[in-house]
Amino acid sequence: MxxxxxxxxxxxxxxxxxxxxxxxxxxxxxxxxxxxxxxxxxxxxxxxxxxxxxxxxxxxxxxxxxxxxxxxxxxxxxSVLAPARQELREVALPFLHDLYAAVRICVQLGVLDGDRIVVVERISGHRPMPMLSQVGGTVPAHCSGLGRAILAYADPAVVDRVLAAGLSARTSRTIVTENAWRRELAAVPDRGWACDREEGDIGVSCIAAPLFGPAGEVVAALSVTGPSAAVRADRVGPAVRLAAAAASRAYSGRG
Structure with missing residues (x-):
């Protein structure tokens, strides 16, 4: 039978x-x-x-x-057939290229998946950055600039879910207390970008800004990530913010 x-x-x-x-x-x-x-x-x-x-x-x-x-x-x-991520990547890619041309440091596009960031696109030129995730790789959201740029605008339930997964220390510089971590998120809207100062890898820093959809919802973030000496907030921050704002307008106005 x-x-x-x-x-x-x-x-x-x-x-x-x-x-x-x-x-x-x-x-x-x-x-x-x-x-x-x-x-x-x-x-x-x-x-x-x-x-x-x-x-x-x-x-x-x-x-x-x-x-x-x-x-x-x-x-x-x-994975590249997933329509939402593929469309997001295609819209954001020209702005990633513009940003890379301006700073000549690795740029990335990431989306939140649970308590981790999935790298959807990455442009790094000829400069080797073996410590960074390749396209399709993931990094913890709590200690990455990409993660904080998204979580600063995410629903409280999403933030709570990341907190519930734990603020584990990747390096000695990782922020592992809830109050300090929430202060980092709260600073993002006024500043216009999120920072990760060697919290994922020693010697590597990241500045990221959010990318928004047509309803004003945060859908992704893009970043400049590289050697801490080269990733200076005063130089890189405004460029990242402008690129993310332009990508948001293009993504929201598609179709």
């Missing part, structure tokens, strides 16, 4: 949950993982991890060129 649709559904959902858990094991600092590391970071049993990962390789969701797993090309192909 064949299983009913209701009987089959839990199995399918369980498989998707396991695949999602494995994908979540990867981040900007863990781009390639051995099976042992994948087991440790996913929390799944070794046999389950191996079986699910092998199935994901066949689907193109993972790749394993040697003894380490990494995100597969199929995931990148699928």
């Amino acid at each position: 064949s299983p009913t649709e209701g009987d089959a559904a839990p199995v399918a959902v369980g498989g998707l949950d396991r695949a999602a858990t494995i994908l979540d094991a990867f981040d900007a600092h863990h781009r390639e993982l051995t099976l042992a590391a994948l087991v440790a970071r996913s929390g799944l049993p070794r046999s389950t991890t191996h079986r699910t990962a092998e199935r994901m390789i066949r689907l193109g969701w993972l790749d394993k060129p040697a003894d380490r797993y990494r995100i597969g090309n199929r995931m990148s192909e699928i």
Whole structure:
């Protein structure tokens, strides 16, 4: 007797949950993982991890060129089809290029996803910045300029969700107390940009400004991120704010 649709559904959902858990094991600092590391970071049993990962390789969701797993090309192909992010990227891209031409430091476009920022686009020229996330990578929202630029205008429930995830210290300079962190958010509207002073990586600073949608809602942020000596607020801040404002007008007036 064949299983009913209701009987089959839990199995399918369980498989998707396991695949999602494995994908979540990867981040900007863990781009390639051995099976042992994948087991440790996913929390799944070794046999389950191996079986699910092998199935994901066949689907193109993972790749394993040697003894380490990494995100597969199929995931990148699928991610760019997400209409909202793709449209946002296409609208913002000319302003990212203008901003990079003005400052000659890495510029990024990011969106909030849970308590993390997903890097949607990045322009860095020929200057190597290996400590920064690549396109599709994520960074914690609480200690990134991109995250603060968005959270300063987000609904209180969204801010509370990020707080509930914890203000973990990435470096000795990360702000980890709620009161100090909220003061940083409160300063963004008057200043016009958010700052991250070596809170994610020592030696790297970020200045970011929000990008708004047609209803005045914050939808993303763009940033200049690079060596702290080069990312000076007095020079970079106004340029970031102007680029974000121009991108917001273009995004709000599309169609």
